[in-house]
Amino acid sequence: MINTKASGEKRCAPRARKVNALRSGIATIALGFSVAYIALPSVAEAQQFRFNSVTIEGNQRIEPSTILSYAGIARGQSVSGSDLNGAFQRLQESGLFESVDIEPQGSRLVIKVTEYPTINRINFEGNRRLKDDDLATVVQSQARRVFNPTTAERDAAEIATAYSQQGRLTATVSPRIIRRSDNRVDLVFEIFEGGLTEIERLGFVGNQVYSDHRLRRVLDTKQAGLLRAFVKRDTFAEDRIEFDKQVLRDFYLSRGYVDFRTTSVNAELARERDGFFVTFNVQEGQQFKFGEITTVSEIxxxxxxxxxxxxxxxxxxxxxPSLVENSIARLERLAIKLGLDFVRVEPRVTRNDRDLTLDVEFALVRGPRIFVERIDIEGNATTLDRVVRNQFRIVEGDPFNPREIRESAERVRALGFFGQADVEAREGSAPDQVVIDVDVEETTTGSLSFGGTYSSATGPGALIKYNESNFLGRGQQLGLSVTTGVDNREYSLTFGEPAFLGRDLRFGFVLNYIETDNLNATYDTNLGKFRPSFNFPVSENGRMEVRYTLDLTEMTDLGADAGALITNEVARGIEYSNSIGYSYSFDTRRTGLNPNAGVLLEFGQDFGVLDQSNRFVKTTAKAIAQTKVLGEEVTLRATLEGGAINFLSGSGRSTERFFMGSSVMRGFEPSGIGPREATGNVNDALGGNMFAVARFEAEFPLGLPEEYGISGGVFYDIGSLWSLDQTNANVINEGFAARQVIGASLFWKTPIGPLRFNFTKALSKEVGDREQTFDLTISTSF
Incomplete structure (x- = not known):
């Protein structure tokens, strides 16, 4: 028998399971939505505040209105929490408060502040290399101002930078405050100066034409050496390195290397951080020459x-490039001379890589019609405006020429009266008007020095010297000096007006008086001179000087063994001579076509025609040529110099004739060659009416580090001093007899000046000549 109930239950079981599963899924989904809903943020309205009163606490110096203005919250204004946070930030960033706290208390807002203290004074501790006055100009913090930690930290960084520019990269600066009463503090900068970070080695990579030694002489930065205590340029400074890169480029450009560039500069700091190894990586390129030079006109x-x-x-x-610039200036000046205004010269350069030439076409074009409205000068408290205006070749109303303005700016800087001089052009009252602004900062132009002197002729002595290059702010030069030695005394007054009557006409005079006591002679002398002169240009490279000379001559205190000629000269007592003269000089060193060569020619004559009893013509001439060879390492120089005095009436004295010192011919004592009067043990120099000298020399490096400033040289001199207008049987060496000298020189650039040590040997000399095998002088360049 089949149990129907059981079987029916079996049939209903799967359906029940499906219903249960469906119910479980719906419950799970509902639970998930519930959890998600709970996890969602609730939307809350921003809290709003409205304050009926604002209370400020803790302020002592700062007014409540100022604090409220920074906070930006007014009474009765509805504000949010973000507004309160913004008020807090503004108060904090004002730099006035050490701490800020904002507390809403119901309808009242409480702002609590703690003010920064006031700086009572600023001190620097630990500084020896830089003085307090110098550091005071660096910092922004000031006494009786509010202390600001950010400003103090910035000041510390600026002080450290100042030390780094002095080569002390390890210097550290820490600002400290000392609390005082009445909310005041002393701000102290604790300085650890550290040691010098010098440039131990300065090298080049990529240079083939010029040696490292030659290029190091170009740079303003120097290697550390024996003179590091005096040479401040042997420390590392990034600004100086950048300047040197430009100087290096100018050096190569002026020698035709138009593709030269400095690819990089590597500065490696030694492990001990006490020295830098600086290397310039350069690409020289090829040397170019001028090709075809043409001129075209669009006018x-x-x-x-x-x-x-x-x-x-x-x-x-x-x-x-300087030759191109000079040519442009020359053509523009010619245009002005021809009455052509607003003419501009544009150089158009065509490169020919095949033959390494550059064709330059100078195009004459019409520039914009712009006039100079006025020239404004500021910053000159002492220097008169006209001194600065004299450096400008243009005046108000003239056509504006940018090139002329740049050249005028260079002339203003070259005066040496200003530590800084900026010349800028700006638009004037109309588009066709330009105002030239000249902003200068004056510097010291006078000096008073006390020192010692030494001369191989006069021995040791003392010196008092006063120089002023901007006398009374008029741009005039004034010099006073008193020099005393063992056997001589010299008093000198010089004056110069470089722009007489506002023109390129220099007026000056020299007044000096010299006394000698038996200086290499059996007599004493008193010599006075007054010489006013005018100097002016006559060409691009030539200048002319015209002068009047009044000489006073006295020979006294004759020795017992003096000869007849000297005795007669001394017996003439005080004599005056008047003369007028001129000198012409031609100098190509500044504007010549070759930067490594130059020529200087000088010719002058003085005519003593104002006194019938003592009439003479005195002629002098000098020619100097110089060039550099072997990569500009060796300097070759040749000098020809001579003079002649022709007495038309009367006769000269020893004090009026030529004498040859070491500056004219080396190897002999002052007055060591030429005619002499020999009587017994006395051998007095008489001087000569004629002299001629040829000097040939070479200067070259010795292989020593260039920072030592030591180089060498060799020379050969040949010359003579001869001829007298009166003679007797005791006179020797009256005729022409060439003396020859060879020698070697040691040049040393020292802080007291460039010294020259000459070691000589006379190859030929005459009886009575006084040889000098060693001589120490101040080195000069022609």
Missing amino acids: ADADEAEFQAALKIRPGVVYS
């Missing part, structure tokens, strides 16, 4: 041929 009134003839550049000359 109908400008004749191309006339401007072409004014050019001094010729094909084949080594290319130099």
Whole structure:
């Protein structure tokens, strides 16, 4: 028998399980939605505040209104929590408060502040290399101002930077405060100066034409050496390195290397952090020369041929941007001279890589019609405006020329009266008007020095000297000096006005008086001179001087063994001579086509025609040529010098004739050669009416580090001093007899000046000549 109930239950079981599963799924989904709903953030409204009153606590110096203005919250204003946070940030960032706290208390807002203290004074501790006054100009914090920690930290960094510029990269500065009463503090900068970080080695990579030694002489930065206590440029300074990169480029450009560039500068700090190894990586490129030089004109009134003839550049000359600039200036000046205004010269350069030449076409174009409205000068408290204006070749109302303004700015800086001089052009009252602003900062122009002197002729002595290059702010030079030695005394007064009557005309005078006591002679002398003169240009490289000279001569205290000629000269007592003269000089060192060569020519005459009893013509001439060879390492120099005195009436004295010192011919004592009067044990020098000297010398490096400033040289001199207008049987060496000298020189650039040590040997000399095998002088360049 089949049990129907059981079987029916079996049939209903799967359906029940499906229903239960469905119910469980629905419950699970509902539970999931419930959990998700609970996890969702609840939307809450931002809390709003409205304050009927605002209370400020803790302020002592700062007014409540100021604090409220920073907070930006007004009474009765509805504000949110973010507004309160913004008020807090503004108060905190004001730099006025050490701490800020904002507390809402019902309808009242309480702002609690703690003010920064006031700086009572600022001190520097630990500084020896930089003085307090120098550091005070660096920091921004000031006494009686609110102390700000951020400003103090910034000041500490600036002080450290100042020390790094002095080569002390390890210097550290820490600001400290000392609390005082009445919410005041003393701000103290504790300084650890550290040691000098010098440049131990300065090298170059990539240079082939010029040696490291030659390029190091170009740079302003120097290696550390024996003179490190005096040479401040042997410390590492990034600004100086950048300047040196430009100087290096200018050096190569002026020698035709137009593709030169400094690819990088590597500065490696030694492990001990006491020295740098600086290396310039350069690419020299090829040397270019001038190719075809032409002139074209886009102005109908400008004749191309006339401007072409004014050019001094010729094909084949080594290319130099300065020569192009000089040519542009020359053509623009010619245009002004011809009455052509607003003419501009544009150089158009064509490169020829095949033959390494640069063709330059000077195009005459019409520039914009702009006039100079006025020239404003500021910052000159002492120097008169006209001194600065004299450096400008233009005046109000003239056509504006940017190149002329740049050249004028250079002339203002070259005066030496200003530590800083900025010249800028800006638009004036109309678009066609320009105002030139000259902003200068004056510097010290006078000096008073006390010192000692030494001369191989006069021995040791003392010196008092006063120099002023901007006398009374007029741009005039004034010099006073008193020099005393064992056997001589000299008093001198010099004056110079470089712009007489506002023109390029220099007026000056020299007044000096010299006394000698038996200086290499059997007599004493008293010599006075007054010489006013005018000096002015006559060409681009030539200048002329015209002068009047009044000489006073006295020979006294004759020795017992003096000869007849000297006795007669001494017996003439005090004599005056008047003369007028001129000198012409031609100097190509500044504007010549070759930066490594130059020529100086000088010729002058003085005519003693104002006194019928003592009439004479005195002529002097000098020619100097110099060039550099072997990669500009060796300097070759040749000098020819001579003079002649022709007495038309009367006769000269020893004090009026030529004498040859070491500056004229080396190897002999002052007055060591020439005619002499020999009587017994006395051998007095008489001087000569004529002299001629040829000097040839070479200067070269010795292989020593260039920071020592030591180089060497060799020389050969040949010359003579001869001729007298009166003579007797006791006179020797009256005729022409060439003396020859060879020698070696040691040049040393010291803090007291460039010294020259000469070691000589006379190859030929005459009886009575006084040889000098060693001589110490101040080195000079022609």
